Amino acid sequence: MWARFKQAFQLNHLHAKYLLLKLEAFSMAAKKGDEGYKLTLTGPGHTFEREVNEDVATKIITFVMGGGELGAGDSKDGGDPFLGDKGSGASRSAATGALSPKQFVGLKKPENNYERVACLAYYLTHNRDTPHFKTSDITKLNTESAHHFSNAALFVQHATTTYRYLSAAGGGKKQITLLGEAVVEAMPDRAKVAEAIAEHKPARKRKTKRKKAK
Incomplete structure (x- = not known):
């Protein structure tokens, strides 16, 4: 019995040592x-x-x-x-709350400025209790994350109209969309980002040609 206990202890010790090395x-x-x-x-x-x-x-x-x-x-x-629950605001806030803007964006590894805008919008929404924000809010948080936008207004505009990460919230303010949140939560895994875009990106409306009157 003692031999079995000793063998089990040695195996668990080696396992623990392996996990600690892995960390x-x-x-x-x-x-x-x-x-x-x-x-x-x-x-x-x-x-x-x-x-x-x-x-x-x-x-x-x-x-x-x-x-x-x-x-x-x-x-x-x-x-x-x-x-x-991934969908709860509390859990999302907890996921970002311990990280600074610089750490959060660094963890997500955005590949372009439009993804970076989405990350900042996500952080504002779930960490700074600012679900509706202006471009100036994005710019300030971007500066806080130790980064400089050459043209913040343009990046926010394209993040809204082209990529659909943001949408209008009234009064000149923006808000992050379901697509934007899904993309940020999937980052930095590019395969999951692609899945999020495929799942949440709204279908474009087809233009109907008007028939000419005879």
Whole structure:
């Protein structure tokens, strides 16, 4: 019996060591606060902090120690085990709340200025409680993210009329569309971005030719 226990301990120790090596420079800790547990993930260029419930904290500890796995299937409702329902504003706010604009945009890796506008619009909506914003708001947040737009008004215009990431909200303001949100949430995975565009992009109206009167 002792030999079996010793063998099991050695296997679990090797498994845990492998997982820690796989995490490389990242360190993760779950500590209990006043209202639950806090998850801290640090790495090159990123510091991520999130409050999690006891069930999630237990899964994380079990995973690191080599006794379990984490995956989308762990969620009872089929959503992300950490973010919960992908469609809820609270979960989206939590996903961006711990990141600065610079970190968030860096994490998403937009390939052009129109995707960058969408990322900034997403951040304004879910982190700054600004669902309706002006071009000046996008410009200020872009500056905060350590980037400069050569022509912010043009990029916002094309993000609205050409790419449909934004739409008019009245009073000269814009708002992010379902397509824009889907694209940002799919980034930086380009395959998922393509799927999001195919699924959410509105169909263009076909122009009907008027028959000439005889």
